[in-house]
Structure formats: structure tokens, C-alpha cells
Amino acid sequence: MIGATEPLVQLTNRRKKLKQLNQIICGDNLIELKKIPDNSVDLVITSPPYDNLRSYKDLVKGMKEEYNGYSFPFESIVAELARVVKKGGVIVWVVGDAVMKGSETGSSFRQALHFMEQGFKIHDTMIYEKNGSSFPARRDGNRYSQLFEYMFVFSNGDKPKTANLICDKKNKWAGWVPWGKNGGTFRGKDGELKSRTQKPTPEFSPRNNIWRYNTGKGYSATDDEAFKHPAIFPEKLVEDHIMSWSNPGDVVLDPMNGSGTTTKVAVLTGRQYVGIDIFQEYCDIAMKRIKIANSTVKSRQTLQTLEDRK
Ligand SMILES: C[S@@+](CC[C@H](N)C(=O)[O-])C[C@H]1O[C@@H](n2cnc3c(N)ncnc32)[C@H](O)[C@@H]1O
Numbered sequence: 001m002i003g004a005t006e007p008l009v010q011l012t013n014r015r016k017k018l019k020q021l022n023q024i025i026c027g028d029n030l031i032e033l034k035k036i037p038d039n040s041v042d043l044v045i046t047s048p049p050y051d052n053l054r055s056y057k058d059l060v061k062g063m064k065e066e067y068n069g070y071s072f073p074f075e076s077i078v079a080e081l082a083r084v085v086k087k088g089g090v091i092v093w094v095v096g097d098a099v100m101k102g103s104e105t106g107s108s109f110r111q112a113l114h115f116m117e118q119g120f121k122i123h124d125t126m127i128y129e130k131n132g133s134s135f136p137a138r139r140d141g142n143r144y145s146q147l148f149e150y151m152f153v154f155s156n157g158d159k160p161k162t163a164n165l166i167c168d169k170k171n172k173w174a175g176w177v178p179w180g181k182n183g184g185t186f187r188g189k190d191g192e193l194k195s196r197t198q199k200p201t202p203e204f205s206p207r208n209n210i211w212r213y214n215t216g217k218g219y220s221a222t223d224d225e226a227f228k229h230p231a232i233f234p235e236k237l238v239e240d241h242i243m244s245w246s247n248p249g250d251v252v253l254d255p256m257n258g259s260g261t262t263t264k265v266a267v268l269t270g271r272q273y274v275g276i277d278i279f280q281e282y283c284d285i286a287m288k289r290i291k292i293a294n295s296t297v298k299s300r301q302t303l304q305t306l307e308d309r310k
Pocket of ligand 1: 028048049229231
């Protein structure tokens with residue numbers, strides 16, 4: 001409800017159009033998110049700068065110390081995301097924990113619980129499994145190789161408004177029902193023999209919630225630009241989430257867009273996008289990748305037109 005004391009900026013935000021549509025915005029996400037109207041985003045796919053695993057570009061303007069990921073105003077960002085994401089919209093939060101002073105930090109769990117406290121549902125805690133580790137275990141060490149990150153799927157409201165589950169798990173028993181290929185019979189309460197009506201097992205079923213991707217040069221991205229950023233996630237990971245939790249034309253936001261994987265794949269899948277990153281260098285990479293995506297889409301359309309003319 002709009003209260004009498006609500007600041008004017010918030011009131012106007014509610015009525016604004018999403019002017020940032022299909023733009024890469026270079027700026028601090030907290031400042032930029034505040035300019036985005038309420039309930040205007042269908043899906044957020046993002047990966048925060050977690051703990052101090054990676055150090056991004058030297059210094060953030062105005063910050064005295066090297067930016068190490070700690071200083072990102074997590075709680076304020078969640079509040080803004082809660083405002084801009086539509087009811088039933090989804091946030092995919094890809095995150096891992098660093099090991100510090102002999103313990104994993106647990107930041108990922110704390111963040112997930114905070115989303116919950118702010119009214120999001122933890123719809124699924126999924127695993128992004130990598131094919132290799134940046135810190136492989138040593139025989140004389142005490143820790144196994146770290147191979148995964150969490151992909152928390154939060155829904156803004158009771159359940160996602162869109163869930164197009166990817167059905168690519170081949171069923172060994174395709175065409176069968178539990179009693180054989182033809183369904184079989186059973187004796188009803190009245191003693192009569194009846195035929196079973198259960199549908200046969202389909203050829204494919206929804207995959208499980210551990211997703212495995214090949215990472216590294218030549219795998220994570222289909223262009224070389226992306227690898228100028230130190231912490232990209234795979235294009236295929238983004239594609240799988242976009243296909244699962246959104247429909248063509250929907251608005252996909254990444255408030256920590258980095259090399260622009262989310263925004264590039266949004267273009268390739270016919271979604272609209274908004275990407276925010278604090279570093280101009282990363283925004284430039286993201287814009288180059290958008291260009292690549294746009295020309296891929298154009299070539300596909302030309303091919304399709306030629307195909308239709310045949
Ligand atoms: C883990 S990276 C994201 C990489 C991205 N998923 C990709 O595939 O390239 C996190 C990004 O957050 C950006 N970032 C950190 N603090 C930010 C802030 N306050 N506002 C906007 N972007 C920020 C960093 O510059 C970095 O590019």
C-alpha cells in the first residue's frame with residue numbers, strides 16, 4: 001500500500017516504464033536498481049562477488065581499499081530485487097563459499113536465509129557441478145576437490161509463475177507401465193478384472209537438480225571476449241535457467257553482469273535484458289557480446305527465411 005509518508009522517488013518508481021530495457025548499464029547496482037520500476041523484471045540470473053575468492057578490477061571509484069567482494073551491500077540489493085522482481089518471478093543466485101581460517105565461510109547459506117526472511121521462497125537449491133576444480137585436492141591435504149557452486153532458485157511469492165522443466169533425462173523404461181508394456185490388469189473391489197489406465201513412461205523426463213557443465217576456455221562461452229573476465233559462468237547454465245523460468249519476451253536482469261553472459265544469452269533466447277556492472281571494462285565486454293548475439297540472431301533469421309522459401 002502506498003503510505004502518505006512514502007518518498008516521492010518510490011511513488012514515481014511504481015508508475016515508471018522500464019527505460020533500461022535492453023541496456024548494459026555501467027554503475028553501482030544499488031544506485032541503478034533504485035531507478036528500475038517496481039514489478040518489472042521476470043527473472044534475475046546473477047553471481048555475486050563472493051567472499052574474497054577473486055579480486056575484480058583494481059579499485060571501485062570512491063573506495064579506499066581494494067574491492068574484495070566483502071563490501072557489497074548484500075541486504076540493500078536484496079531489498080531492491082524484492083521490489084523490482086514481479087510476483088512469481090525468479091532469482092537464480094549462483095554462489096560458492098571460500099575457505100577462510102580453516103572453515104568454509106557459509107556466506108551462501110546466510111544469503112539464502114536472508115532472501116527467505118525478505119519473503120522469497122527457496123524454490124530449489126541446485127548444484128552447478130564443474131568438470132574440474134581450481135583447487136584440486138592433494139594426496140597430503142585434508143580437503144576434497146571443490147567441484148560445485150550453489151544455484152539457489154528463489155521465487156518471489158509462493159511459486160514461480162513460469163516453470164518449463166527441461167525434459168532431457170532419457171527413460172530406460174520408456175513406453176512401459178510398472179506392470180509391463182501393455183498396462184496389464186487388476187482386480188477391482190467388485191472382484192472384476194479391469195485394465196489399468198496408467199500412462200506409459202515417456203521417452204524423456206525432467207532432469208534432476210544437479211547440473212554439470214564443462215568450464216574453461218572453449219567451453220564456458222562461444223566467444224573469446226568473455227574470457228577477459230575472471231569469473232564467468234557458462235552460457236549453457238544461463239540458457240538452461242532462462243528456458244526453465246521465463247518465456248520469450250520476458251525481462252531478464254543481471255545486476256552483477258560481469259562479461260555479460262546473462263544478457264548475451266537473453267538475446268540468443270529471445271528475451272529482453274538489463275545488465276548492470278560497476279566496471280566500464282566489463283560493460284564494454286558485455287556490449288561486444290551483445291553485438292555477437294544480435295548478429296547470431298540475425299543470421300538465424302536469414303537462414304530461417306531461406307528455409308521457409310524452399
Ligand atoms: C562473479 S562476477 C559476475 C560474472 C558474470 N556472471 C559473467 O558470467 O561474466 C561479479 C561481478 O559483479 C560486479 N560488481 C561487484 N560489485 C558491484 C556493484 N556494486 N555494482 C555493480 N556490479 C558490481 C563485478 O565487477 C563483477 O563483474
